[in-house]
Amino acid sequence: LLQKRVDGLIISSAVDKSDNIVLIKKSNVPFVLIDRKVAGANSYVVSDNYNGAKTVVKYLVKLGYKRIGFIGGKADTNIHKERRKGYMDALKETGLKYNPIAEISLGFDKESGKKAMRMLLELKKVSNAVFAANNFLALGAIEILREKNIKNIALAEFDYADFDRIGDTTVISAIQDTGKIGEKSAEILLDKISGGKDKKIVLPVKLITSKTEA
Numbered sequence: 001l002l003q004k005r006v007d008g009l010i011i012s013s014a015v016d017k018s019d020n021i022v023l024i025k026k027s028n029v030p031f032v033l034i035d036r037k038v039a040g041a042n043s044y045v046v047s048d049n050y051n052g053a054k055t056v057v058k059y060l061v062k063l064g065y066k067r068i069g070f071i072g073g074k075a076d077t078n079i080h081k082e083r084r085k086g087y088m089d090a091l092k093e094t095g096l097k098y099n100p101i102a103e104i105s106l107g108f109d110k111e112s113g114k115k116a117m118r119m120l121l122e123l124k125k126v127s128n129a130v131f132a133a134n135n136f137l138a139l140g141a142i143e144i145l146r147e148k149n150i151k152n153i154a155l156a157e158f159d160y161a162d163f164d165r166i167g168d169t170t171v172i173s174a175i176q177d178t179g180k181i182g183e184k185s186a187e188i189l190l191d192k193i194s195g196g197k198d199k200k201i202v203l204p205v206k207l208i209t210s211k212t213e214a
Contacts, residue, residue: 008189013038030192032185037078042198045185049079049158052174052205053086053131054093056156059172059207060129061094065154068096069127071116071137072105080105083133083158102126108133113140121148129154129170135161138171145169160208174205 009024009031021040024031033044060068070087073080084105091098104119106112113132117140120127130153132138138157145153146169154170161173180203188199 008032008193010034010185010189011038011041012036030189032189032192034181034185043188043192043200045181045188045201045203047176047181048202048204049082050086050089052158052176053083053133054090055086055205055207056158056172056174057087057090057131058094059209060131060154060156061090061096063154063170065129066096067099067102067126067128068156069099069102069120069130070104071113071120071130071132071141072103073108073112073133073137075105080108080133087131099126105133108136110136110140110143113137114144115140117141117144121150128152129156131156131158133158135159142169142171158205169210171210173208175208176205177203 006029009029011024011031012034013021013036021038025040031041031043033041035046037044037046057068068091070084072084088098101123102120104116106116113136116137117130120130121144130141132141132155135157138155138161141155142161145155151169154172156172158174160175184201184203188196188201192198
């Protein structure tokens, strides 16, 4: 794309550090990151990972769930760190004790969600609810709950996973405003192409729930 002399780039990166960002900066082509903060990028539009995670976990507590496990992704990523901190602070602010054996972080894919859910279930009564740090992990977790016909464990997720919505499992989702992310990133990029400054935008998420009873 740089060789084709594009006017600007909107980039979604899967990692927090990227040699490509270094190359793009050297080329002086304006760019904006979406979904993730990457080292060296001074313009981005991201969702509020911390408050989104804290909100859904607090909502679980409001519904009566007290033993809330955590299924995370790659521990060295900003997304994992921010969402985990939201989970931890929600427990702290609601007076619940953190249980380290109820936290399993393997990766951000569906298979990691399935494996982590199996591991939590093997611990027996450690968790009566689980917060999954993204929708792929949630998909894996719900698949195991359905496979084992378990209906008394609630699930909170960051982002939205379509579970054929949803059976007997309580599911609470922190929904990212993807339309607003696209809109704001385009505004920033057009402004930068015209000589404008870098901007960093963190957008709130929306809470939705499939059920209201613990």
